[in-house]
Amino acid sequence: MDTGLILGGLAAAHSVSKAAPVFVEKIADAIAGIAAPYQLKRMAKSQAAATILEKEAEATGNIAALEVYERAGYRSAAEEVKRQLNIEAITKAAIPLLLDDSKPENMDGDWIAHFFDKSRLTSDAEMQSLWARILAGEANSPGAFSKRTINLVSEISKREAEDFTKLCGFAINNLVLIFDFEEEIYKKAGIDVSKIRELEHAGLVTQAPVLEYQCVGLPQRQLFRYFDVFIHLTLPQEKENSLTVGKVALTPAGLELAYICGAQKVPEFVEHLTQRWKDYGAAVIENPIVRDPTDLGIPTQREVAEF
16 A cells, blocks of 8 residues: 555645554555465465466367456456455545544554455445544554454444434433433434334344333432533432433444444434433533534543533
8 A cells, every 4th residue: 555645635635644654554564464365375276276277278179268267357356456445545534533642553453454354345435434433543542443343333234324323413421312212302313213223233232121221329410421512410319329311322332433423413402301300300500611512522530520
């Protein structure tokens, strides 16, 4: 993979992280170093098959057999070109997402090879964007995404990915707050029981077996963050409080993907949520925060301390 070619044109269109060249080289080294034995073995088998076919064709005058082999060779070459283009498209899309303190040199080579073994078959632009966010997320925080999550993403459909993104519009502090599927706010977003069952089958969420999930043993004061809003809760008791958090929970893979799936803030959800928690007996205060509104991260230690 040519670092200059991959980076060419990006610098003018984006503020490219200084880690970008290291990132591209790391990917190139991992793919070449780990794929080489497999490629050599496959090439050896292909060459042996070609030799046998050529001798048979010469002995029998079977020109048609030789033409079939040639067509198969063209198809194989076309498939490899397509996969290479997919690899480069995903890599290019990931580069603008690298942070200045990104550490691509700490990425595991086996993880990179596994990532591209699964993602290189993807040509759809939107799914490539998801793969790119995972790749950049791993470079920004090595170890953020497990190989199990990579396997899962390679198997989900584009529609499932879109439904998961919609669902994460209702995520706060690693929680997905779906209380009643019949409520209009969820219907308007296209979230219903059937969609949740599909996402559960895909391995992204679980449903509460009975009633709703609850957080238990909570201290009186709680801090939640929803995009650009802080939600301060004061629960009824000084300690050992419980808080109902809905019917759906994210799996470990779902948690990893929630932060990079591209979820959008749902209008009126904060009001809906705070009213629900007030009904449960909590005192609620909403405060806007000065921070990237697309960031779904939980409150930092500093933010918790200030609270």
